[in-house]
Structures are given as C-alpha cells and as structure tokens.
Amino acid sequence: MSFKTADLCDDHAESVQICEPIFSSFGGKARFAGRISTIKCFEDNSLVREAVGEPGEGRVLVVDAGGSKRCAMLGDLLAAKAVDNGWSGVVMYGLIRDSADIAQMDLGVKALGTYPLKSVKKGIGERDVPVKFGGVSFAPGHYLYADEDGIICSESSLLASGE
16 A cells, blocks of 8 residues: 555545544554444454454454453454455554564554453444544544554545555
C-alpha cells in the first residue's frame, strides 16, 4: 500500500476523522487499510475468534474491547487465523498478547498494549455495530487507514482502486 495518513489528511481534511494517539503498533505490517468490520465486547474475545475465522477480504477488524487492561483480546493463534483468512489488520481498543509472534505476521495490529492473560469465552458481544473510541466513530463499511503516523477513518475510500 502506498498511502500515507499525513497525505490523506492533507488531501481530505474535511472528510476524515483522526484517532487520538493512544495506540501502539504490534503487527508485521506498519501500514494497512480496508473497509471496517466492528465488534463491541468486554473481556470476552469469542466474537473476535468468530470474525477472524471468516473471509476478511482485505477488511480491518475494529474491536471496542472497552479499553480493558485486565486481559488480552488477541493472541498469536487468532492473529494467524486473520492472516490466513485475508484480513488487512486489527485495531484493538484493548490489549493483545504474543506480541513477538504477531510482529512477524503479515497483519497490521494496533492496540493499547500487551498483557499475558487471555480473555474469557462466553460468546458475549455485538458484531457490526458502530463503535466509538479515541475520538472517532467507526462504522461498519467505512474505511480505515493506519500507518506509522496514526489511524484515520472516512465514510468512503480515499484511494484509487488498486492502491
């Protein structure tokens, strides 16, 4: 991908939302983009497991995990499943684990930090609902762009096809 979020902000300032700088990058891809699919959950990553097991088709999974710092919501097994199924990236408003392994994967991962404890699995949460964190409203079907400078979101694609 050849975009830069700084350039996209310059060219489309009126139509992008810019996420607050609260995330660190953990994936093997520093730059990623795609249509958004969302999950809203808290300390239960069952729906994350379900989503990454489906065809990603270049989408970005945006997970509102409530900013919890008590368990990890993504680990190496789920990240590998996301890669295998064609997801472009994951933005986790929560924590991940297995960060050294995830850093070697062809997947963009932004998260608040790391924590070794896994989440519970009770099947509780919502999929493809609007979520809001970091000063941005993320809606299913909108577009997310992430790189070394940050995360931005827009209602429509900002890239020419094929980029």
